[in-house]
Every structure is written in C-alpha cells, then in structure tokens.
Amino acid sequence: MSQAGTANRSPLRLFNLRERIRDRDAAVYGILLLGAILFPIVEIYATGGTADVSKATRAGTFVLLAIGLNVVVGFAGLLDLGYAAFFAIGAYTYALFASMQLGNSPAHHEFHVNFWIMIFVSMFVAAAFGAILGFPTLRLRGDYLAIVTLGFGEIVPQLFYNFDRWTGGINAIGLIDQPHLPVWIQGPWSGDGPFAFVTNFNFNTDPVAYYVLIVILITLAVILVSNLYKSRLGRAWMAIREDEVAAAAMGINTVTTKLLAFGIGASFSGFAGAYYAANVALVSPDNFLFIVSITVLVMVVLGGMGNISGAIVGALVLYYLVFVLIPGLPDYATSLAATLGLSSDLGSAIADATTRLNYIIYGLLLVAVMLLRPQGILPSRVREQELKHAAVQEDEAAVEMTHAG
Amino acid sequence: MSTNGSDNILVLTNLTKRFGGLVAVDNVSLHIKRGEVFALIGPNGAGKTTLFNNVTGLFQPTSGRVVFDGRDITGSKPHQVARWGIARTFQNIRLFDYMSCLDNVRVGRHVRMKAKVWDSLFKLPRERREEERVTDEAMELLRFVGIHRQANQYARNLPYGQQRRLEIARALATEPKLLLLDEPAAGFTPQEKVELMALVKKILARGITVFLIEHDMKVVMGISERIVVLDHGEKIAEGPPDEVRKDTKVIEAYLGKSA
Numbered sequence: 053m054s055q056a057g058t059a060n061r062s063p064l065r066l067f068n069l070r071e072r073i074r075d076r077d078a079a080v081y082g083i084l085l086l087g088a089i090l091f092p093i094v095e096i097y098a099t100g101g102t103a104d105v106s107k108a109t110r111a112g113t114f115v116l117l118a119i120g121l122n123v124v125v126g127f128a129g130l131l132d133l134g135y136a137a138f139f140a141i142g143a144y145t146y147a148l149f150a151s152m153q154l155g156n157s158p159a160h161h162e163f164h165v166n167f168w169i170m171i172f173v174s175m176f177v178a179a180a181f182g183a184i185l186g187f188p189t190l191r192l193r194g195d196y197l198a199i200v201t202l203g204f205g206e207i208v209p210q211l212f213y214n215f216d217r218w219t220g221g222i223n224a225i226g227l228i229d230q231p232h233l234p235v236w237i238q239g240p241w242s243g244d245g246p247f248a249f250v251t252n253f254n255f256n257t258d259p260v261a262y263y264v265l266i267v268i269l270i271t272l273a274v275i276l277v278s279n280l281y282k283s284r285l286g287r288a289w290m291a292i293r294e295d296e297v298a299a300a301a302m303g304i305n306t307v308t309t310k311l312l313a314f315g316i317g318a319s320f321s322g323f324a325g326a327y328y329a330a331n332v333a334l335v336s337p338d339n340f341l342f343i344v345s346i347t348v349l350v351m352v353v354l355g356g357m358g359n360i361s362g363a364i365v366g367a368l369v370l371y372y373l374v375f376v377l378i379p380g381l382p383d384y385a386t387s388l389a390a391t392l393g394l395s396s397d398l399g400s401a402i403a404d405a406t407t408r409l410n411y412i413i414y415g416l417l418l419v420a421v422m423l424l425r426p427q428g429i430l431p432s433r434v435r436e437q438e439l440k441h442a443a444v445q446e447d448e449a450a451v452e453m454t455h456a457g
Numbered sequence: 458m459s460t461n462g463s464d465n466i467l468v469l470t471n472l473t474k475r476f477g478g479l480v481a482v483d484n485v486s487l488h489i490k491r492g493e494v495f496a497l498i499g500p501n502g503a504g505k506t507t508l509f510n511n512v513t514g515l516f517q518p519t520s521g522r523v524v525f526d527g528r529d530i531t532g533s534k535p536h537q538v539a540r541w542g543i544a545r546t547f548q549n550i551r552l553f554d555y556m557s558c559l560d561n562v563r564v565g566r567h568v569r570m571k572a573k574v575w576d577s578l579f580k581l582p583r584e585r586r587e588e589e590r591v592t593d594e595a596m597e598l599l600r601f602v603g604i605h606r607q608a609n610q611y612a613r614n615l616p617y618g619q620q621r622r623l624e625i626a627r628a629l630a631t632e633p634k635l636l637l638l639d640e641p642a643a644g645f646t647p648q649e650k651v652e653l654m655a656l657v658k659k660i661l662a663r664g665i666t667v668f669l670i671e672h673d674m675k676v677v678m679g680i681s682e683r684i685v686v687l688d689h690g691e692k693i694a695e696g697p698p699d700e701v702r703k704d705t706k707v708i709e710a711y712l713g714k715s716a
Contacts, residue, residue, distance in 0.1 A: 276578050276579075279577055279578055279580045280577050283572060283584065283588070284567055284570045284572045284577060284587075285574060285577055286577070287556070287560055287563055287564050287567065288564065288567055290553065290555075290556055291553050291556070291564045291567075294552075294553035294556060295551050295552070295553055295554075297515065297535075298547065298551040298552070298553065299553075299564070300514075300515075300534070300536050300539075301513060301515070301539060301544075301545055301547075302536075302539060302544075302567060302568065302627065302628075302630075302631060303536045303540050303567055303631055304536055304564070304567055304568070305534075305536045312574065316574075
C-alpha cells in the first residue's frame with residue numbers, strides 16, 4: 053500500500069499540502085512582524101511624535117506576559133490566577149538592584165546592577181518563586197490550584213506594600229536605572245536630525261529603543277516557546293492537560309512536568325517584569341493587582357488558548373480595548389457631541405456617563421467576542437505534522453479512493 | 458533473555474487492596490512467565506482492573522508485594538513503573554483526545570527520549586535528530602497496528618476500534634517488557650476480535666509478554682496460555698484454558714450456583 057502511495061505521489065499536491073499546513077501561523081507571524089517594523093515608521097512620519105510607540109511598547113510587555121501564561125494555561129492546562137505575582141517579583145527584583153532604593157533600606161547600600169544582567173536575574177528569581185509555589189501546590193487539580201494561585205497573587209503585592217522599609221511600600225520605587233548600550237543608531241525619531249551613531253547610549257533618551265528591544269524580546273520568546281511546543285516537553289504538557297492518569301501511565305513524571313510549566317511561565321513573567329520596571333522607571337504594588345492577572349488570562353483565552361500566535365493577537369486586541377479605546381471613550385463622546393451640535397453641558401454629561409460605564413462596556417465587548425468566537429481569535433489546531441507522513445497519508449487515501457472507485 | 462535468571466517477569470505475592478471496608482483484591486498471588494499470554498478473567502466487579510492499577514502504580518497495595526523483572530516495584534509511581542517496562546491500556550479508552558494519533562504515540566516515546574529543556578528550547582541538533590527518529594518510530598508503530606493513515610487525525614475522531622488500536626500503539630511506544638491490556642476486545646465485532654488476536658500474536662513475536670483482562674471467552678481461549686480467575690477479589694482458579702473452563706468454581710462464579 054505504501055509503495056503504491058509513494059509511486060503515486062504528485063509533486064504538485066505535495067506542494068499544496070505543504071502550503072496548507074504552514075500557511076496560517078507563518079502568515080500571522082509575517083503580518084505581525086511587518087506591522088511591528090512599519091508601525092514606528094508610519095507613526096513618526098504621520099504624527100512626528102512617538103507617543104503611540106510608547107503605548108505599543110507597553111502593549112509589548114503584555115504580549116510577553118500572554119506568551120508566558122499561555123505555556124501554563126494553554127499548553128499544560130494549569131489555571132493560574134496569580135500570574136501578576138511573578139511579574140511583580142521580576143519588576144521588584146530589577147527595581148531594588150537598579151535604583152537608590154536599597155540605600156534607604158536597612159541594607160544602607162545602593163545597588164546599580166546592569167540591566168542586561170538583571171533581566172536574566174529577574175527571570176531566574178521569578179522562576180524560582182514559580183517552583184517554590186508550584187512544588188507544594190501542583191498536586192492540586194483544577195479549581196484548587198486556581199484558588200491557591202489566586203491567593204499567591206494577592207499576597208505578593210501585599211508583601212511589597214508592607215515590607216516598606218525595603219520596598220518603599222505605597223511610596224513605590226522610582227528613578228529606576230535605564231538600560232545602556234555601548235552603541236546605538238539615532239535618527240529623526242529622537243529629535244536629533246539625521247541618522248547618527250552614538251556611543252554609551254541611554255534608553256531613556258529614545259522611546260524607539262524600548263520598542264525595538266521589546267520586539268526583539270517577543271521574537272525570541274516566540275521562537276523559544278514554539279520550540280518547546282514541538283518538543284518532548286510540549287507533548288508531555290498537552291498529554292497532562294488531556295489526561296493526567298494516562299500521561300503518568302506513559303511514563304511522564306507529572307509533578308516535575310507541571311513544575312516546569314509553572315517555572316517557565318513564571319520566568320517569562322519575571323523577564324517582562326524587569327523590562328517593565330526599566331521602561332516605566334517606577335514600580336508600585338498597585339501595578340500588579342489581581343486585575344493584571346485577569347487581563348493577561350483574558351488575553352490568552354480571547355486569543356485562542358494553546359496557540360502562541362493567538363496569545364499575541366489576543367494581547368494586542370485586549371490591550372487596545374482596555375488601555376486605548378475604553379479610556380478614550382469619554383473624549384470621543386465629547387467630540388462627537390460637539391460635532392452633533394449638542395450643548396457642552398450635555399456633552400460633558402455624556403462623557404461622564406461613558407467614564408462610569410467603562411467596565412460595563414469592557415465586559416460587554418468581552419461577552420460579544422466570546423459569543424462570536426468561543427474558540428478564540430486564532431484557535432490552536434492539530435499540531436503541524438511532518439510533511440512526508442502527511443503526504444503519505446493523503447496519497448494512500450487517494451489510492452484507496454481510486455481502488456474503491 | 459531474562460535479566461535476573463528467573464523465568465517469571467511478574468510475580469504478585471499476597472496482594473491485597475482494601476477500600477475502607479471493601480476488599481477489592483484479596484490476597485492474590487500469581488506469576489507470569491516471560492513470553493506468554495496470561496489472562497485474568499472474572500465477573501464484573503471481581504477486582505481485575507484494581508489488580509492492574511496496583512501493578513501499574515495507580516493504587517498503592519494495602520499489603521503484599523509486586524515484583525517485576527526481579528525488582529520490587531510495590532508502591533512505585535506510575536511513571537516509574539512505565540520506565541521499568543510495564544505499559545498498559547485502559548478499560549474505558551484514555552487517549553489524549555485533542556492530540557493527533559502520531560502525537561499520542563510520540564508521547565509514549567517520552568520515557569525513552571533524552572531531550573532536556575535546553576535541548577528543546579534551542580532546538581539543538583541532537584534534539585532534532587531525536588525528534589525525527591521518534592517520529593519515524595511512532596509512524597512505524599501506527600503501521601504495526603494498522604492505523605498509519607490516520608496519523609494526523611485527532612485521536613477522538615477515530616472510530617472506536619481504531620482508538621483501541623491506537624492505545625496499544627501508544628503503550629508499545631514505551632518499549633514495554635510486559636503489556637497490560639484491559640478488555641482490549643470490549644465492544645468489538647467478531648471480525649475485529651480475530652484481528653485483535655492476530656495483533657496480540659504479533660506483539661508476542663516482538664518478545665513482549667502480554668497480560669490481559671478479557672470477558673470474551675473466544676478471545677481468552679484463543680490466545681492465552683494460562684488463565685487466572687478472580688471472583689470477589691479472590692483467586693478461585695488458575696491453569697490452562699481447557700482446565701479452567703471445566704472448573705466448577707468458575708462455572709458457579711459466572712452462572713451462579715445451580716440449585
């Protein structure tokens with residue numbers, strides 16, 4: 053049978069099949085990368101400023117978080133409701149060791165460790181906390197795990213509030229060090245005229261530098277996580293998600309495998325945290341509340357659980373909804389009222405109402421999206437399979453059809 | 458062939474499993490010889506699957522010992538048992554529904570693979586080679602059980618009979634020395650039963666010992682060399698098929714005592 057299939061294989065059909073298997077993810081990544089490159093160029097030439105580039109940078113942080121949480125929730129099926137805790141740990145790790153904060157603490161010594169070192173330190177610290185939290189709790193299943201992670205997510209910001217001699221508590225940590233690079237290219241976007249090489253470049257002079265950095269970080273994250281997805285470990289995660297008992301019977305150590313999912317997910321969050329702390333130069337416990345965990349979780353679910361490109365698109369769409377569209381609604385309402393010729397009193401009343409309805413609008417939008425596309429914007433599909441096997445299958449099916457006919 | 462000089466691949470000694478007041482497996486001792494097909498039969502609720510679960514580490518025996526291939530595996534974890542060489546299928550099929558057939562079998566290869574997190578993260582050449590090899594091996598196993606044409610379908614989309622075959626392929630992927638089949642012929646047509654018996658013979662030819670639970674007497678009598686009968690958790694008979702068939706205790710257990 054298989055010999056017949058090989059003989060019958062047509063190169064054209066093989067080609068079509070290859071296209072069909074690869075198209076969607078490749079297309080999505082292509083569009084996203086192209087968009088990421090074009091966005092700042094268009095923005096600078098159209099508006100002459102970089103305000104939206106900074107917003108996109110902030111969105112990129114959430115993309116990184118969504119990619120990491122997708123490993124935990126989408127691949128391994130572990131519901132983590134306290135993901136922001138690891139984000140906070142990453143951010144505070146960087147903030148403490150790259151600011152004046154510890155000078156005022158009982159340590160009486162300031163640390164100013166290099167960003168490029170600290171971003172990896174933060175990653176490992178967050179991963180370590182992921183393992184510490186995971187070890188006793190991953191024996192729990194489903195809802196119980198969700199509740200424990202929820203508790204952890206509540207505790208961590210409280211600790212940063214209350215250990216105020218170290219962390220500054222409610223006063224936050226400010227003036228966080230910026231990343232430096234030995235060389236950088238400056239251009240019209242930083243207001244310095246034509247292109248020029250600069251040495252000892254400080255990131256705070258150029259928002260585009262942060263943007264470039266996050267795009268590179270996301271690209272790396274996508275490559276690494278896709279590699280994991282198509283590996284022994286990725287399959288083990290999915291097997292556990294599908295049937296834990298059968299997975300164990302196939303020789304998968306479910307505890308260490310789940311711990312790895314937790315640790316790797318947390319490390320992305322820690323990584324994103326260090327980046328975020330540098331980018332905004334100010335971290336406060338308020339930046340890491342429950343709403344952040346939930347927002348990232350909704351990004352993953354909305355995008356299509358278990359699919360990396362879905363998590364990215366979900367993060368971008370939701371970021372736009374939550375941080376751009378909805379906060380902007382009162383202004384849109386005011387200007388719309390003005391255009392319609394309504395009195396300014398009525399206009400401001402409408403704007404006021406829109407402000408108060410913020411979360412209701414947000415909720416309704418989410419409900420609408422989930423009703424229209426319950427599987428998410430870009431749901432995950434059967435894993436891409438090796439082409440030769442797929443081709444053999446297709447051809448043999450065709451041969452069978454011929455014989456049957 | 459034997460690594461420990463013994464002819465027995467699995468020896469259960471006084472195995473007992475209690476759930477509260479219920480004794481599901483009651484002081485059962487048995488031994489399985491290398492390279493045979495050994496069947497465990499008995500009425501519903503006799504404790505057959507519980508016995509399997511005690512062997513594969515899903516349950517911890519209340520008392521007694523399980524010795525596999527010369528190693529005491531009593532109370533081991535399921536993944537350890539799999540690594541040492543016992544694979545199983547489940548009475549109510551437990552496939553990874555939303556993974557392809559190929560991936561189901563590749564999960565079975567997990568325990569024989571070496572790739573660490575770093576190898577996978579950076580797709581090192583040795584990981585790539587291992588993945589290619591494992592994919593070929595998995596395809597080979599799918600062909601062995603006769604469902605290679607369905608390699609890329611979700612496991613849940615297969616017809617029932619093929620799901621049972623896929624479960625066997627997945628179990629074989631762990632390179633077991635002993636394969637536990639829990640009612641492999643349940644719900645099969647006569648034709649499928651004949652095919653299953655042929656498949657079990659092929660598995661045996663690979664040097665794998667087969668330990669099965671089965672209700673269908675034709676299948677049991679057709680392929681097994683020795684049979685143990687359980688009733689209410691107790692072993693009531695043991696021997697070659699024709700002897701067991703005539704055993705009065707066995708007839709009573711299945712048909713009830715005649716007045």
